[in-house]
Amino acid sequence: MPSVKRRVLPGFSLSLGYTVFYLTVLVLLPVLACFSKAASLTLAQFGAAVWTERTRAAYLLTLGTSLVAAVVNVFLGLLIAWVLVRYRFPGRRLMDSLIDLPLALPTAVGGLVYASLYAKKGWLGRYLVPLGIQAAYSRLAIVLVLVFIGLPFVVRTVQPVLEDLEAESEEAAASLGATRWQAFRRVILPPLCPALITGFALAFARSLGEYGSVVFVSGNMPYKTEIAPVLIVARLEEFAYGEATAIAVVLLAISFSMLVLINLLERWSRGSEAHV
Amino acid sequence: MSDAQDPAWVRWSLTLAAMAVVGVLIVIPVAQVFVGALGNGLGAYWDNLFADADTRHSIRLTLTVVPLALGANLVFGVAAAWTIARFRFPGRTVLTALIDLPFSVSPVVAGLMFVLIFGLQGYLGPFLRRDGYAVMPYLFSLLGAGLFAGVFVLFRPTRPRPRGSLWNHPGLVGLLGSVAVFAILFFAQQYFEVWPRDQSLKILFATPGLVLATAFVTFPFVARELIPVMEAIGDDEEMAAVSLGANGWQMFWRVTVPNIKWGLAYGIILCNARAMGEFGAVYVVSGHIAGQTDTMPLRVEKLFQEYNLPGSFAVASLLTLLAILTLIVKTGLETRSPTEGPHVD
Numbered sequence: 013m014p015s016v017k018r019r020v021l022p023g024f025s026l027s028l029g030y031t032v033f034y035l036t037v038l039v040l041l042p043v044l045a046c047f048s049k050a051a052s053l054t055l056a057q058f059g060a061a062v063w064t065e066r067t068r069a070a071y072l073l074t075l076g077t078s079l080v081a082a083v084v085n086v087f088l089g090l091l092i093a094w095v096l097v098r099y100r101f102p103g104r105r106l107m108d109s110l111i112d113l114p115l116a117l118p119t120a121v122g123g124l125v126y127a128s129l130y131a132k133k134g135w136l137g138r139y140l141v142p143l144g145i146q147a148a149y150s151r152l153a154i155v156l157v158l159v160f161i162g163l164p165f166v167v168r169t170v171q172p173v174l175e176d177l178e179a180e181s182e183e184a185a186a187s188l189g190a191t192r193w194q195a196f197r198r199v200i201l202p203p204l205c206p207a208l209i210t211g212f213a214l215a216f217a218r219s220l221g222e223y224g225s226v227v228f229v230s231g232n233m234p235y236k237t238e239i240a241p242v243l244i245v246a247r248l249e250e251f252a253y254g255e256a257t258a259i260a261v262v263l264l265a266i267s268f269s270m271l272v273l274i275n276l277l278e279r280w281s282r283g284s285e286a287h288v
Numbered sequence: 289m290s291d292a293q294d295p296a297w298v299r300w301s302l303t304l305a306a307m308a309v310v311g312v313l314i315v316i317p318v319a320q321v322f323v324g325a326l327g328n329g330l331g332a333y334w335d336n337l338f339a340d341a342d343t344r345h346s347i348r349l350t351l352t353v354v355p356l357a358l359g360a361n362l363v364f365g366v367a368a369a370w371t372i373a374r375f376r377f378p379g380r381t382v383l384t385a386l387i388d389l390p391f392s393v394s395p396v397v398a399g400l401m402f403v404l405i406f407g408l409q410g411y412l413g414p415f416l417r418r419d420g421y422a423v424m425p426y427l428f429s430l431l432g433a434g435l436f437a438g439v440f441v442l443f444r445p446t447r448p449r450p451r452g453s454l455w456n457h458p459g460l461v462g463l464l465g466s467v468a469v470f471a472i473l474f475f476a477q478q479y480f481e482v483w484p485r486d487q488s489l490k491i492l493f494a495t496p497g498l499v500l501a502t503a504f505v506t507f508p509f510v511a512r513e514l515i516p517v518m519e520a521i522g523d524d525e526e527m528a529a530v531s532l533g534a535n536g537w538q539m540f541w542r543v544t545v546p547n548i549k550w551g552l553a554y555g556i557i558l559c560n561a562r563a564m565g566e567f568g569a570v571y572v573v574s575g576h577i578a579g580q581t582d583t584m585p586l587r588v589e590k591l592f593q594e595y596n597l598p599g600s601f602a603v604a605s606l607l608t609l610l611a612i613l614t615l616i617v618k619t620g621l622e623t624r625s626p627t628e629g630p631h632v633d
Contacts, residue, residue: 021526022536024375026441027367031383034364038504039389042401045411049404088309095306099299107307109619110314115558116611116618118565120585121604124592125317128324135320136312160313192294221394224567224585228592241396241568248400248572253409260397271392275385
């Protein structure tokens, strides 16, 4: 479909016009409103809103828990993708479908369940709390729900790449005397790396903005278990719209840079796929 | 498959480890939802769901908000996919990237944006509160006129007409028709007094705000599913339909829709699941008025805060059933659709 030639298919101007109109009204104008509100603050006000001890603790907690959860997800996701692709066992298809559950399950339900499972009297909490593991209303609780939320992202990015991997190079490695572990590290892992990193970035980006599940399990104690989105809600409830917006802009900046990064990563992983 | 390359003990320990991970992270939580909901018997479960007026209202509200947001995003998704998959134009890459934008915005921030626009100190809030209902007739008539113009462009007969016929000036006919539609709609609204005169229009802390926030968060789903499907199918059949004399409407319903229906269904169920479960954005714009602006996920949270765990689990069990149903339909669609592998987010 060259753009110079007259377009044969109908509806170009109509659908383009509608797409741009709807996108502008529903997405671009609200984003613009956010930035324009932030721009109405003076630099000093902005700084005072985004850089206090409480906000610093919130950013650190958000970034830290998201990072830990995404790293855990890389390992768990690789394990699950490997088992799903390479082995045949009863219940494999069920497991394959269940992986998507965190995407379909409302985050509030996830939060509710995790909060009650790991509470002192919960199914798992009653064994963990006596051991000194507080997996509800703590940082560990936040990491746990973020692992739950992010798991499908890694599995679903690694799975297709693993399926396309040729068995020949592994067999060659084995016939040249490599141990299975060496073959895994030298032959299988390198082509998986881009997918693993993309999955990591997707899970990380999702975790940064997560609110629904975390608010149930974290306990939301300022300085300790208060993530950045919770802080925004707290500011809103004090009707401090300017401060809330300032923190929101910081979050937006982080997630936009993540978006750019993910796009670059996906391009890179597609490129390296083509070379293999 | 290279089953044979790994020794049996490696195979089994890895499989068991994966099962344990899925069990602890996913299966046990789902079981807990239903045990928590049904722990006091079926009668108590039923009462928790339907004896509580606020819970009943939250179910009704979710069932109102979600179809509205879903419908809006569906129309957008089809239009966006048609534009992006079928035409090459400057700015196409930017448009594609912008469609994904809501995925990278934290739901809370999305809600905040609508508070900034429609709140009492917001950009449009005071104006809408004062004159909201006065603007509505103009807005709706304009929408109707736009709709007419769109349908006219699609339906316009492609065959040439005899000389001097009005149909040879489609621009003029479209303009006249739009003006007529605008006038009819406008006077009809005045005559039947559709909009109340002495009330102020509420968007925030009311249903329209919930619809807007939900539509924002679920914005990309349908478009994202449809674009790869349409690109994979290609435009040969549509070209054939058009060159055989079909107008846009006929081509769309007889060729495009049958081709993309599974992709469309896939996008709709994903969008629906996310819309039903949306929490963060809706939490910010709802104002938590029990019996008025609490959707089902918000009701789950409120009951949890009130230490009414069985009630909370009862509402959660409905949402979980929805999620499981979504997965079943999704799995069914994936085996059916020719082009689609699993898609993340």
